[in-house]
Amino acid sequence: MSLKEPIKQLQKRERITQDELFRRLGYHRSSVIDHTSAEATTAFQFAFGNVTASELSSDQNAEFENVLPWARKFPIRALQKMGHIPTNITENDIALAVFRFMNIGGINGFNNFYNATLHTTNPQTYAAWIRLGELRVKRSTNDFKPDREALFANLKFLRTNSLLHKQDIRRLAREALQSCGIEYIEVEPFLTAPSPTCAFYWRGYRPVVQFTTTKMDDSKFIEALFHAIAHVLMHPLRTSCLQVGNLAQQASTQSNSTIKSIQEIEAEKFAQDMALSEAEECELICCGGFSERRCIQHFSGLFHVRPGILVERLQQQGKISRRTPLNDFKVAV
Numbered sequence: 001m002s003l004k005e006p007i008k009q010l011q012k013r014e015r016i017t018q019d020e021l022f023r024r025l026g027y028h029r030s031s032v033i034d035h036t037s038a039e040a041t042t043a044f045q046f047a048f049g050n051v052t053a054s055e056l057s058s059d060q061n062a063e064f065e066n067v068l069p070w071a072r073k074f075p076i077r078a079l080q081k082m083g084h085i086p087t088n089i090t091e092n093d094i095a096l097a098v099f100r101f102m103n104i105g106g107i108n109g110f111n112n113f114y115n116a117t118l119h120t121t122n123p124q125t126y127a128a129w130i131r132l133g134e135l136r137v138k139r140s141t142n143d144f145k146p147d148r149e150a151l152f153a154n155l156k157f158l159r160t161n162s163l164l165h166k167q168d169i170r171r172l173a174r175e176a177l178q179s180c181g182i183e184y185i186e187v188e189p190f191l192t193a194p195s196p197t198c199a200f201y202w203r204g205y206r207p208v209v210q211f212t213t214t215k216m217d218d219s220k221f222i223e224a225l226f227h228a229i230a231h232v233l234m235h236p237l238r239t240s241c242l243q244v245g246n247l248a249q250q251a252s253t254q255s256n257s258t259i260k261s262i263q264e265i266e267a268e269k270f271a272q273d274m275a276l277s278e279a280e281e282c283e284l285i286c287c288g289g290f291s292e293r294r295c296i297q298h299f300s301g302l303f304h305v306r307p308g309i310l311v312e313r314l315q316q317q318g319k320i321s322r323r324t325p326l327n328d329f330k331v332a333v
Contacts, residue, residue: 003036003044010048015139015204019238026108043105046096064092070107071095073124075190082132102131116201116242122193126242130199130210133187139204146232150180155229155274159222160304169218169333170211173225182232183208194245200228201240207232217330219275219312226274230267239263276305276313284310291320296329306331 308330
């Protein structure tokens with residue numbers, strides 16, 4: 001069976017790029033279009049077709065028995081309550097329903113497309129959280145070209161203290177990013193895993209920054225946001241990243257682990273420098289009184305930066321304790 005016509009119809013209906021399609025299926029173009037294999041056809045049916053468990057062959061049913069433990073690690077009950085997975089399904093139907101919800105042709109498709117989650121202890125739960133965000137974002141038909149000057153100006157505006165210290169920074173971030181063509185959304189996390197901080201991915205041609213609805217410090221929010229935007233500005237290939245806790249776990253669409261680590265280091269350095277430059281950090285530390293409230297207040301006004309960012313940076317450098325009274329400078333956002 002040739003997949004050329006079904007793929008054309010899918011692309012027209014869903015506006016999905018070929019690169020995304022192949023990665024979701026877990027096969028190269030040659031196996032999907034040039035010389036369609038039986039395995040690729042099956043993967044396409046699993047991800048985008050209407051096949052049911054009763055229509056599967058005996059070999060496929062046996063394969064699903066092996067896949068079931070992997071599929072069970074998704075937040076099945078939560079997804080059923082949301083209506084994304086049917087409630088009255090058989091065991092074999094669970095794996096098939098997961099493939100359909102995630103739009104993947106199998107575990108290979110999952111590993112290819114949601115590779116940013118693979119280095120966490122809860123890859124299925126975090127991928128399902130990202131998928132919920134994907135479903136809320138409308139695909140763009142036009143290629144995205146970042147306005148670098150506007151993005152830099154907006155990021156500097158978000159870190160400032162003089163006007164924004166007590167304002168809704170999440171709303172301001174949403175408005176700032178959407179004015180530059182970047183989608184900002186918030187999705188409630190699943191209870192089966194610790195709350196992730198932030199994810200960045202592409203929905204077709206549209207870059208998406210996704211946060212949880214969980215409260216976090218303003219300094220943590222800003223640095224995670226800057227980290228995500230770094231991938232827009234610095235990495236023209238369709239990279240994705242997932243930040244969990246204090247550990248930013250990033251994966252690119254390429255398979256070279258060295259390239260991944262370089263991209264992650266670049267994004268982390270960009271975020272740190274945008275939040276507080278190396279020169280500003282040195283000036284703060286060299287003052288010698290950085291553990292005093294008046295010092296934080298002074299440099300907050302001098303640098304036009306939120307005081308929570310200064311406190312967080314000093315804690316990262318081990319200059320002050322994580323339990324310091326200066327934590328009240330951090331604002332929950």
